Structures are given as C-alpha cells and as structure tokens.
C-alpha cells in the first residue's frame with residue numbers, strides 16, 4: 158500500500174478498512190511513491206526469497222522511503 | 231506492631247535512550263532554533279462519556295499554547311498532525327527486560343491507553359500509556375517492597391515559558407519513551423523512600439538503555455499519614471530531596487489533621503459560598519496591592535471565615551491553612567489574598583482591619599480573607615478559599631502537589647478522577663510472544679552486584695568504592711575512564727569524594743556531562759596537569775568552561791621534571807641552613823611549601839620523590855665543599 162500524495166504516508170492502523178487490509182496481507186510502505194514501490198517490488202521479488210520480501214519492502218535501502226515528516230510552516 | 235508514621239509508594243519515570251515511542255525522531259533535548267505554532271485545547275466528553283474534574287479545572291484557566299518544533303527531534307507525530315507509528319520495538323524490549331529482572335508478570339498483549347492531559351503538555355490532549363507487567367518485588371535493606379505495575383508511556387512536552395494566558399512548550403521531550411515503575415504502598419520512612427528510589431534507579435540503569443542526567447528520571451510520591459489522605463507530589467527531579475518532601479508532607483498532613491480537630495472542637499460549620507464587596511471599606515487604603523488593583527478598576531472582595539482565627543497562620547507560624555488557601559486562590563490568576571491572621575501588615579492598617587471586621591459582622595475567633603483584583607478573578611479566588619476552608623473540616627484534601635526546590639510542595643490540582651483512561655485506537659495491541667520473552671530472558675543484563683564485582687575484578691578499585699559507584703550510577707563512566715585512560719582509582723576518588731565535596735560548596739557538578747569529565751581525564755593522562763588540580767579544575771568547568779579553558783584560567787601548566795627540579799633546587803637553596811642542619815629529615819617540613827608551589831602542576835608522589843632526590847644531591851654537594 159502506497160500513497161500518491163507527495164508528502165503523505167500510509168498508516169493502516171487508524172481506520173477499520175486499513176486494519177482489514179493488513180489482515181488480508183497488504184504491506185504498507187510508508188511514504189514510498191507508487192512508481193518507486195513498483196520497481197522496488199520487482200527488484201525484491203527477483204533478488205530475495207519470498208519470505209523476506211515483506212521485510213525488504215518495509216526497510217529503507219537507499220532513501221526511497223522514510224517515515225519522518227517535519228513541520229513546514 | 232506500632233502504627234506506621236507514614237504510608238508511601240513511589241512512581242519512578244525513567245526516560246529510555248531509544249528512538250521516540252511512536253515515531254523515529256531522536257530522543258534528545260536540543261536548544262536549537264525551532265519553528266513554532268499556536269493552539270488551544272478544549273475538553274470534550276471522552277469516549278467514556280464523562281468530563282474529568284481535573285480536565286475541567288485546566289479548561290477553566292482558558293490557556294493558549296505555543297509549541298516549538300525543533301528539527302530532528304520532532305515531527306508531525308509530535309504535532310498530532312499524523313497518527314502514531316508502531317510502538318518502538320527497542321523501547322518495548324527494554325521494559326520487558328526490566329520486568330523480567332523484577333520477576334514481574336508480563337501481560338500477554340500490550341494495549342496502549344489514552345490518559346487525559348489538557349495542560350497543553352501533550353498536543354493530542356492525552357498521554358499514551360500501556361501496562362506491560364504487574365507484581366514482582368525488590369529487597370531494600372532487608373525489607374520487601376512490592377512492585378505494583380510497570381508501564382511504558384510517552385513523556386510530555388517540556389514547558390519553556392508561562393505568560394499570562396499562554397504557555398510555551400518544546401516538543402523535543404514529547405514522545406520520549408518512559409518506563410514507569412510503581413511500588414506498592416510499602417514504604418514507611420523518608421529514608422526508605424530514598425533507598426527504594428536509588429535501588430530502582432540502579433536496576434533501571436542496569437538495562438543500559440536508559441538516559442542519564444538531571445531530568446531524565448522523575449519521581450512521584452504518594453504519601454498519606456494515618457487519618458490523612460493520599461497526596462501525590464509529582465515530578466521530583468532531585469533524588470536527594472526525596473526524603474525532605476516526605477518529611478514536609480508528613481508535617482503538613484499532621485498539621486491539617488490538628489486544624490480539623492481544632493475547628494470541630496470549636497463547632498465550626500461548613501461555610502456558604504458568599505463573597506462580599508468591601509471596596510468601599512478599603513477605598514482609601516495605603517496598601518500597594520489594593521491601590522493598584524483599584525486603579526485598574528478592580529474590586530476588593532471578602533469572605534467571612536467564622537471560627538477560623540488562629541488556623542490560617544497560628545501557633546508561631548506552625549498552623550498554615552492560610553498558605554493552603556492562597557495557593558488555591560492563585561490558580562485563578564490572582565497574585566494572592568490577605569487573611570486576618572496576617573493583618574495588619576502589607577500596608578493595611580489596624581483601623582482598616584477593625585473596619586472590615588465590623589463590616590463583615592465578625593466576632594473574636596472569626597477570620598476573614600480579602601482579595602484585590604478584577605472582580606471576576608477575585609470572586610473565583612475567594613470561592614476557592616471558601617472551598618478550601620470547608621475541606622479543612624474534613625481533614626486533608628486529596629491533591630496533586632508540585633515539589634518546590636526548598637523541599638516544600640505547592641497545590642497543583644485535584645487528584646484526577648477515574649474517567650481519565652480510555653483505549654488508544656490508533657496503535658494496535660502488541661502480542662508478547664514466547665519467542666520474544668525467551669530472547670529477553672536469555673539476554674538479561676548484569677545485576678548491580680555483578681557490575682560492582684566486575685569493577686573490582688577488572689579495574690582494581692575496592693569493593694566498597696565499587697558498590698558506591700554502581701549505586702550512584704557512575705559504573706559506565708568509571709569503566710570508560712579505566713579502559714581509555716587507566717585512571718580507575720583517580721576516577722573513583724573524583725566521583726565519590728571530590729564531586730560530593732564540590733556539591734556541598736554549591737558547585738553544580740550535576741551539570742558536568744560524562745563527555746566533559748572524560749575530556750578532563752584525557753588531559754590528566756596526557757600530563758597537562760596533575761590530579762591534585764582536579765577539584766579546582768572541575769569547579770571552573772562547572773561554570774561552563776571546557777577543560778582547556780579551565781586549565782588556562784587556573785594557570786595550570788604541567789611542569790616537566792627539569793622545570794620542577796629547578797624550582798625545588800631554588801627552594802632548597804633559599805633554605806640551605808635549615809636543610810644542612812636537618813639533613814634528609816628536611817623532606818617533611820619542606821613538602822608543604824613545595825606542594826604549595828607545585829600543586830596541580832606536579833603529582834604529589836612525584837613531587838615528594840623529586841624533593842628527596844634534590845635534598846640528597848644538595849647534601850652530597852655540601853659534603854664535597
């Protein structure tokens with residue numbers, strides 16, 4: 158699960174639908190943009206064991222994702 | 231068994247040195263520039279359908295809040311613009327580790343709850359807290375003290391400034407994980423409170439994941455004396471004052487019980503909430519407070535306190551219900567009140583006091599309180615005085631109190647009601663599985679006793695020193711000094727003897743960070759100065775200088791052997807008759823002047839060796855001539 162918002166990120170804990178998605182096995186990837194996530198997923202599937210793909214997708218490797226946004230006023 | 235003098239339990243809040251609890255900001259306090267924004271908080275009925283009395287009182291103060299958000303240590307989560315992230319796994323592991331060390335029963339699932347806090351110190355209006363373990367005990371001087379609960383919670387923002395109607399907070403502290411350890415009500419004396427706090431602090435530090443230094447550990451004391459009530463003294467930062475807070479609270483509660491008995495014996499009845507306008511009576515008063523209040527179009531209001539004479543400030547200042555009333559009044563934004571036990575004074579004349587008594591139809595044995603301020607505030611303040619007077623008929627009111635630096639405490643707010651906690655729905659429950667517990671149990675840290683033994687074994691300090699070092703939380707620092715500079719025994723003396731002596735002299739040694747202490751030890755090792763210079767050096771460093779600046783300002787310069795020998799030779803030459811007469815036994819008498827000349831520049835032992843050598847060669851030369 159990604160977000161198309163440039164400065165937004167996914168948090169599936171907050172609403173019931175999100176929690177259902179988590180239960181269904183969806184992997185939230187913080188603020189990674191969809192295109193980036195798509196490429197990273199291809200790379201992860203090609204280079205890692207299936208059981209490790211979730212961990213790889215959720216771990217920042219080279220600045221492609223992050224979970225900190227500071228105040229901007 | 232004799233009746234206990236006091237029943238006390240402690241809650242210890244210790245900051246962890248992990249990332250923040252619900253985001254990946256650093257858990258550091260910084261003084262850098264920060265963006266700021268302004269907000270107000272309003273109480274709403276909680277999900278449980280009630281408004282809390284403590285929350286209501288805060289709301290009645292109508293405050294606005296300004297938040298500083300420094301880079302790196304605060305993000306949108308601290309702003310409450312973004313929901314909390316998953317709870318930090320290291321922080322949870324640390325609490326599980328501590329709970330295992332205490333033999334506590336760990337919960338199957340960790341559920342975060344919201345605790346209503348609307349003084350603005352939490353941007354969300356609540357603090358998140360989770361129960362992690364219950365039960366367990368610790369032994370302190372042969373007595374068993376039970377552990378009631380071990381929780382994991384987030385720290386609040388820190389208060390930077392309070393102005394009329396506005397409080398400024400800094401968000402660096404908000405969200406730092408806190409482990410909260412609550413003991414049962416098993417503590418029976420002020421000294422024992424201190425011992426229990428020290429022991430828990432030592433065990434917490436044994437996890438090696440806790441922060442160090444002033445403000446990183448805070449204690450709440452729950453205190454009641456027989457016939458008194460539960461009082462919470464909240465947020466004690468200075469451990470050495472802990473026994474004093476307990477002592478003063480015991481005295482305060484017993485004093486309030488005495489006042490209750492006195493009032494009941496006088497047949498005093500609960501008072502009506504009746505505030506009277508006495509502006510006319512006080513119109514021409516010379517009191518500065520009254521004059522300035524009237525100039526601002528304020529009023530002088532009064533309440534009658536029949537039967538209260540001598541309890542507000544009586545028996546030579548020992549009975550002090552007046553001070554309690556004044557603290558309640560100040561919560562409503564007035565500077566204070568005047569009460570009849572302290573008048574005439576403060577520019578209010580005896581004739582004015584008599585006029586007030588007549589106007590209020592008071593008799594001997596009756597008291598009154600007045601307040602000069604804008605009418606709305608003065609009325610609220612005096613109504614608080616009447617409430618407090620009525621509570622005095624019941625004994626000790628339950629309160630949360632703020633610790634003051636002099637060991638006393640001041641009214642803060644009523645004890646919070648039971649409706650304060652409700653579930654945090656944005657953080658999913660965390661299952662504590664067997665696998666995780668096994669890993670924790672297999673990697674339990676060294677116990678304090680084991681650390682002390684290791685310090686003796688590896689760094690050669692004596693057992694008693696080692697125990698003290700661990701108790702006071704210096705073990706990591708001592709080990710670093712021992713490993714980096716091989717100065718374990720110098721460090722032990724410094725930390726256990728020199729620092730307490732300096733502290734007694736009012737030198738703020740607690741402000742010296744470990745890094746700065748290490749830097750000084752490094753310079754000592756390089757021979758920049760001698761260990762005798764350390765007390766004076768740290769005295770300078772505590773003023774904020776770094777080690778090199780301090781050494782320079784003290785004129786410390788390490789002497790090499792040749793320079794030192796020159797100085798000693800010239801001292802011997804100027805006392806040549808004495809040295810010739812005494813021979814080698816001149817060493818003793820000369821050591822004093824020599825050390826005076828060389829203190830801090832040459833080690834004592836080296837100076838004595840050098841003096842011996844130089845006297846010996848001086849005497850040899852004399853023989854030749």
Ligand SMILES: [Zn+2]
Nearest residue numbers: 253255304305
């Ligand atoms: Zn943050």
